[in-house]
Structure formats: C-alpha cells, structure tokens
Amino acid sequence: MVPMATPSRTIPIAEPRISSSGSWRELFSGAHLAAALVLAGGVAMYAMNTFLTAALLPSTIAEVGGSEYFAWVVTAFLIASVLASMLVTRLLGRFGAARGYLLAFAVFGAGTLGAALAPNMEFFLAMRVAQGLGGGLLAGLGYAVIRQALPEHLWTRATGLISAMWGVGTLIGPALGGLFAQLGIWRWAFALLAAVSFLLGALALRALPAGRGPAHPSGRFPVAPLVALVLAAAAFSVASIVPPGPATAVAILAGTALILGFVLLDRRASSSVLPAITYRRGNPLKWIYLTLGIASAGAMLEVYLPRFGQEIAALPELPAGLLGATVSVGWSFVQIFSVSIESDRGRRRAMVLGPVLMVLGFGGYALLQLAGASAGTVWGWAAALVLAGSGIGLAFPHLSVAALRSAASPEESAKAAAGVSTAQLIANAVFSALIGVLVSLGSVLGTAAPAATAASAAATSAAVMGAGVAVLALIGVGTALRATRSLRSGSTLSPA
DSSP: OOOOOOOOOOEEOOOOOSOOOOOHHHHTSTTTHHHHHHHHHHHHHHHHHHHHHHHHHHHHHHHHOOGGGHHHHHHHHHHHHHHHHTTHHHHHHHHHHHHHHHHHHHHHHHHHHHHHTOSSHHHHHHHHHHHHHHHHHHHHHHHHTHHHHSOGGGHHHHHHHHHHHHHHHHHHHHHHHHHHHHTTOHHHHHHHHHHHHHHHHHHHHHHSOOSOOTTOOOSOOOHHHHHHHHHHHHHHHHHTTSOSSHHHHHHHHHHHHHHHHHHHHHHHOSSOSSOGGGGSTTOTHHHHHHHHHHHHHGGGGGGGHHHHHHHHHOOOHHHHHHHTTHHHHHHHHHHHHHTTOOSHHHHHHHHHHHHHHHHHHHHHHHHTOOTTOOHHHHHHHHHHHHHHHHHHHHHHHHHHHHHHTSOSSHHHHHHHHHHHHHHHHHHHHHHHHHHHHHHHHHHHHHHHSTTOOHHHHHHHHHHHHHHHHHHHHHHHHHHHHHHHHHHHHTOEEOOO
C-alpha cells in the first residue's frame, strides 16, 4: 500500500507582536531584579574586560615583558570568545540556565584571576584564552536565557539592558583600567573583575531556573562549521596585524572564503551552529543577524577615536578619551527610549532608521576631517558620532527581540537567541580587523599626498575609516529593509 502524501505544513514566522513591553520598574522589581543583574552583568564583564585590558596592557608588558605578543592579547581572546559563543545552546541543554551561568562565570573568573597572577606573557596569553571562553559563553547566555528567566512582555526591556552593557563597558573599562594602571596596581584590576564574576556566578544559582531548558540539542556536534568560522576569525584578525600590502589582501580573501565555507557547511549540517531556519528562503533571521552584526561593528572604530583626536586636533588625553566614548553614549542613551516603542510598525521603522542614522553620523565624521581641527570642528565630530551611536541604540533591541521570536520550536528559538551574540562577536572580529585595514590604508594615502604632515595624514586616515564604516552602514540599511519586509509580509516556511 502506498502511503498517502500529506500536505506540507507551514509555520508562520512571527514578527514582533503588539504587546506591552513592560516597564523598567517591573524589570528591576524584586521578582526580576536578580535575573536582570545576572544577564546584564555577564555581558558587562565581557565588555569591560575588553577595554580594561587595552588600558592595562602597557603596564602589563612593562612588568612581564612580551611586547611582541601585543596584538595576540586581543586576537586570542576574540577567537576563543567566538568559539565559545557557538556552544551556548549545548551548554544550556546539558546544564540549564543556573548551572550554565555558574560555569561561564567560573571559567571567566578563573582566567581573569590567572591574568592577575601571570608571571610572564605566555601565561598571560593562556589566561586570555580562558577569559575568552568564559566571556563568549556569558555574551551568548545573556540573550539565550531571556526566554527562560523573564516573561515575554519584558524581553524588549531586557534586550535593551543587555545590549546597553556594551556601551557601558566602553565607558567604564578604559577609565577603570587607566586608574589602576596609573596607580601601578594593574594586577588588582583583574582581581577585582574576577571577584565580581564569582559573585555573579553565585547569584545566578539563586536567580535563574535550575532545570535544563528546552534547548537540548540533538545530532552530531557541528565540528566542520565551527572550525571554518574560528579560522575565518583568525584570518581577519591576522589581516589587522600584518603590514599593509599583499599579506593583508591574502588574509582578507582567506577570511571571506572561510566565512562562505562556514555558510555552506552549516546549512548542510544535520545539527547546525545557527538555526536551520536561518538558511530558508523568505526567513528574516539571516537579514536580522546581518543587520545586528553591522550595527554592533559600528562601535569598533571607537578604539581609534582618542588617537585621532590627539593627532589631528591636539586634544589632551582626557578630552581625547571622552571623544572615544561618544558612539557608546549615543547607543546607551537612545536605547533607554527605543525599548518603549510598542507598535510593530514603529519597531520596523526603528530597525531601518538605525542604520540610516549610522550612515549620516559616520559619513559626517568623515567629511569633517581637517588637519589642525578647531574646537568647533571637534564638537562636530562628537555630534556626528553620537548620532551614529543613536542609530545603533535605536535598532539593536528590536532586532534582538525579532530574532528571539523568529522560530517556532523551542530548540530553534534558543539557537536564534544565542545566535544574536554569535553574530555580534563574529562581526566584532571581522569588522574590527577591516577597520584596522581602513586606518592603515588611509595612513598610506595621507603620507603619500604632497606636503603631507602628521596631522594631515591622520586626518586622511580618519576620513577613510569614517567613510568605510558609513558604506558598511549603508549595506545595513539594505539588510534591515529585507528583514522588515519579511516581517511585514508574515512569511511562511515549510518545516525541516
């Protein structure tokens, strides 16, 4: 007997629905405060550690040596964090939210404490790998556990709080690191970070669900896609380390080829890194991830802003450092208000308007680059950068919630949530390297100009950097439009 064919069942891909987004007071109430602190605290630990280490590194090298490993201090941490972020779903399936967070905080805290006790640079690098593994888990868990720890009407507030921690880390990390470095006690900065991490791990056991969630993954471990993605992150990191020239081009091409290889391997894997629906025709998740990655990458140029402020406008160290926080200021401030948008239409508009503001802000910064910039010009830089950061803060929480709600099954939903952080960390690895390449290219162009000075060469470098990121944001406008079009049309997909 021939079995009868059954109609292909379709699953609607739900866009953010019109519902109350709760209030900040409710999120920080006694019922949810501890969970919110753990979720936000994990991302804050990751973000602060990144910028705190950058501020402490000169003092660290002066004591333990190893200046030749300077670039690898960042690269080792970044590659480890990208790898760990892709293990979040399996961690939740095996240990659950509470114990999963405890493990992540313990690994991060142990690596941070080890960095505080490092006798040499080789040991310090090993501890940076441990920090990266723990930090990647913390960054991914922040989004993946929202579904289990908080009611749905608080998801937008919670994602806004979590993503704001990247801006907070940018603000606090350099200041805290600079203070400890100036006092000559750089080891105590890492010790303090480790202590806070252990405390948050203990709090997680009390604040988060103890049982295993619905995210227990099935199928073989996706070794091949993970290897391709980690190698891609390494290739892009190398591109920012080697001198500008053929080696840079080879590293970028290798990284691009490996990213494409990851996509091909992952979409065919029986157990994929990203949700299977990411690769289905008509699903908005791929466009959401791309837009999220581009938005988060916009903050990567903050690393270079203090340097350009000093070289172009002769700013003292403190004002130059404050200039470096302008994107994060706009991001964090606007996000507080963006999460209050209730309607589906308003949320879709925020997703598109965010990248548009990034184009205008970074493009304006590029156009204002003049050697010997006046105080008025510097204020123009700051305004343009705050505008760009506002675009990130406007779009980010709504893109994150759209990802959380983009899948029908609990397992795929957990993967979609964890993928938010994976997309962000991959973007940080790729685009921070590309921004470094833009800075180097601008420097070459600036020094080759007739009658070039140090200030004019720096201005050219800053202009190339700003223009390059503006072009990237323009691509983000296109990906945001694709995402919102799919959300608005209510696309349907056949199940796997």
